[in-house]
Amino acid sequence: MATSNDTPSSRQPPSLLARIGLAVRSFFAVLGDPESAARFLDASAGAMPAPAAPAAAEPAFKQASPDAALQLLSLLQRDARLIDFAGENLADYSDSQVGAAARLVHEGCAKVLREHFRIVPVRDEAEGSRVSLPAGFDAAAVRLTGNVVGQPPFHGSLRHRGWRVAEVRLPQLAEGHDTRVLAAAEVEL
Template sequence: MRIGLAFRAFFKAMFDREAAERMALALDGENPVPAISHTPEKPQPAPEKKPAAPAQNPAITLLATLQREARLIDLIHEDLDQYQDAQVGAAARPCLKQCRQSLDRMLKIEKLVDAKENESIPVSSDASPARYRWVGESSAASGQAKLVHPGWQATATDLPKWSGVPEDADVIAPAQITAT
């Protein structure tokens, strides 16, 4: 239950800036819910109910694409202890290349900070913890920091549209079968 919620929260925060800001407020202990007005409102007529289109969690859509195009889950779930490091590397190389091609097609991924590692960058004292994570002791008061990792951000998304039935919404990859 919690891992599913974590995946949903991760992808919602990744692709929805407003949701990410509300999550950051909630995690910081601030109240992200606006105050409720106690003035009575006139009841609104119920909107017409349209049949719900099948939906698939974007996390499942992304995993399904990475499995279909790069066999990522197969590689992750393989018992790698039975192979030499060179064999694992040889198997991982095409998987990783295909994953990158898929991600490049579906998400426009760019560096969050346009600077080189170990370069000094300016960081304001009120910088977002979603954008900057202090590693080691913080010296936020100085306004400068050494970049350890530039971070990543998705600047656009284009996940494939799912057209299945609701009971198949959690299927990442179908079982492959052949005639006996």
């Protein structure tokens, strides 16, 4: 039973072990019960100070969906036998055999790229051209190399035009399709 001396300010802080137990119970209560989550939000809104404005914007991260990546890997296996090729020990084959296999893998990979993506250059200029990058250029689309000093505008020689996906045309997945099966095992009867 609580006494008048058991106010939050006069109570002894819980031990580390007790706080860990409380955190685990709270985590599952908030995760499993929307009402508990709402009560937690209400309680924490008044108890926690407002966060200070960050000096610089923190990057936001998002989890990539593995389904699209696995679907692409499956297409590359189907049309180019990429997984088979990459898993093969090439030391057992002659250069001409490896070259012949690489030609087939190359053709299959190119087919997958053509059928499922529209890929365009990041920069339109010819490689080797002189280019200027003004202040505020898209650093995610253009990587500076060489002796990078000072502030923009930067002037340099275009070594690679870069690539960007303009359109993705992956097939729709059937409900319940297991994307982790990249190529079904084959059993000949």
